[in-house]
Amino acid sequence: MLESFIFATVMCGFFGIIFKKNLVMKIVSMDVMSTGVIAFYVFVASREGLFTPIIGTATNDGTYADPVPQAVILTAIVIGFSIQALMLVGVMKLARDNPTLESNEIEKNNTP
Template sequence: MLEAFVFATVLCGFFGIILKKNLVMKIISMDVMSTGVIAYYVLIASREGLFTPIVSSSVKNGAYSDPVPQAIILTAIVIGFSIQALMLVGVMKLARDNPTLETNEIEKNNTP
């Protein structure tokens, strides 16, 4: 059930990128899709019965979880944030030259 909600989040973001005409809405849709992909990765990586990889006296030879997926997810979040900021700067530069942020109007204004 949780996988279906995560997959629906990814699809909402994907269709937002395809169907929305406003550039800011496209950026938000990309962020929603990225959040869904990260949530799916966390959902798959989390398993029951695994202990944190901190050695203590209570857990002797238990099954420890791998900390590498957490590092990968943190890296993906930081990279996604920087890409989003870069795209918003690009939209700000486009907004200086164009009265609207609709893709159809921008293409009409910049076609030779």
């Protein structure tokens, strides 16, 4: 059931990127799709019965969680945030020269 909600989140973002014409809505849709992908990665990497690998705990059974997926997810979140900020700056620069943020109108105005 959780997989279907994650898949629906990814598909909502994907279809938003394709069908929305406003550039800000495209950026928001990309962020929604990125959130779904990160949620899917966390869902696949989660396992029951694993302990956090912290020195000093008294568990010696060897069932520790792998910290690499956590580092990858944190990196993906930071990179996604920076890409979103960069795209919003680009849209702000486009908004100075164009009266609208609709992609069709921008293409029409800037085509020779």
